[in-house]
Amino acid sequence: MTTPDPRPGRQPFGERLLDQIEQWGPLCVGLDPHPHLLADWGLPDTPEGLRSFSLSVLDAAENRCAAVKPQSAFYERHGSAGVAVLEEVLAASRERGLLSVLDAKRGDIGSTMGGYAQAYLQDGSPLVADSVTLSPYLGYGSLRPALDLAAETARGVWVLGLTSNPEGAEVQLAGEPTVAARILEQVAQDNAGAPRCGHVGLVVGATLPRTPTELGLDLAASGAPVLTPGVGAQGADEHDVARTFAGLTERVLVPIGRGVLESGPDGAALATAIQGWSDRLRGALRG
Numbered sequence: 001m002t003t004p005d006p007r008p009g010r011q012p013f014g015e016r017l018l019d020q021i022e023q024w025g026p027l028c029v030g031l032d033p034h035p036h037l038l039a040d041w042g043l044p045d046t047p048e049g050l051r052s053f054s055l056s057v058l059d060a061a062e063n064r065c066a067a068v069k070p071q072s073a074f075y076e077r078h079g080s081a082g083v084a085v086l087e088e089v090l091a092a093s094r095e096r097g098l099l100s101v102l103d104a105k106r107g108d109i110g111s112t113m114g115g116y117a118q119a120y121l122q123d124g125s126p127l128v129a130d131s132v133t134l135s136p137y138l139g140y141g142s143l144r145p146a147l148d149l150a151a152e153t154a155r156g157v158w159v160l161g162l163t164s165n166p167e168g169a170e171v172q173l174a175g176e177p178t179v180a181a182r183i184l185e186q187v188a189q190d191n192a193g194a195p196r197c198g199h200v201g202l203v204v205g206a207t208l209p210r211t212p213t214e215l216g217l218d219l220a221a222s223g224a225p226v227l228t229p230g231v232g233a234q235g236a237d238e239h240d241v242a243r244t245f246a247g248l249t250e251r252v253l254v255p256i257g258r259g260v261l262e263s264g265p266d267g268a269a270l271a272t273a274i275q276g277w278s279d280r281l282r283g284a285l286r287g
């Protein structure tokens with residue numbers, strides 16, 4: 001299997017991600033407009049409330065972190081008007097130089113995956129993002145249309161490996177080698193040949209009781225960037241990230257949603273929370 005080359009003149013996703021992390025650190029601010037957060041911010045639970053919430057977060061995140069991760073669910077719950085806000089958020093992230101991780105966790109049979117790939121990874125699509133999360137539980141091979149279109153358009157994907165929720169282990173750690181280890185092997189094949197870091201990332205939670213190596217996952221050899229949710233509201237902190245991903249920290253992106261968003265709506269307070277997490281993560285991961 002050969003991974004398509006990126007279109008001429010485009011920097012591959014892995015390289016772009018590493019440059020962003022080097023410049024801004026590993027923090028990725030989660031855009032998770034939960035109804036309770038909208039209420040705490042004094043905003044209505046409407047598309048206009050979502051829009052105001054999201055643009056305030058983007059303003060505070062600009063020039064303070066590497067990336068943002070809009071959670072599609074909270075936009076979709078408002079139907080087409082919410083999805084229109086998501087389109088605007090993705091465009092506004094690009095304008096602000098923030099790399100986007102659209103958290104949609106898509107996965108389906110290959111023919112349908114082609115549709116999802118075009119929605120999130122095709123140039124000119126209204127919902128195009130720099131990267132998107134994918135679920136491999138219909139079989140890693142079923143993700144092929146998205147894996148290939150991402151490579152071709154210099155975008156990225158993040159495949160669920162070991163998720164941060166406690167229920168994930170019953171599926172992901174089943175078998176010997178585990179499901180997660182078999183997914184990782186295939187991710188490594190797709191990243192082979194990338195000089196520093198490939199375009200197929202892996203989601204590995206920061207809340208794991210054991211390190212990926214102890215769980216049989218050779219992340220270092222996979223060439224995969226890692227997206228590690230679980231910091232803040234789910235209980236993990238910067239030291240958990242440093243311990244869990246020792247030796248790999250230059251390619252770890254750390255999404256934090258509620259842990260940042262609860263500081264709003266004041267723009268200065270939000271900016272301070274973002275800068276605070278960014279400094280703590282950089283400090284812990286550098287050591």
Ligand SMILES: O=c1ccn([C@@H]2O[C@H](COP(=O)(O)O)[C@@H](O)[C@H]2O)c(=O)[nH]1
Nearest residue numbers: 071163164165229233234256257258259
């Ligand atoms: O394993 C996973 C995969 C994705 N998520 C998503 O990340 C954020 C976490 O939000 P916090 O407020 O920082 O807890 C959310 O969008 C999840 O759907 C995850 O938590 N774990």
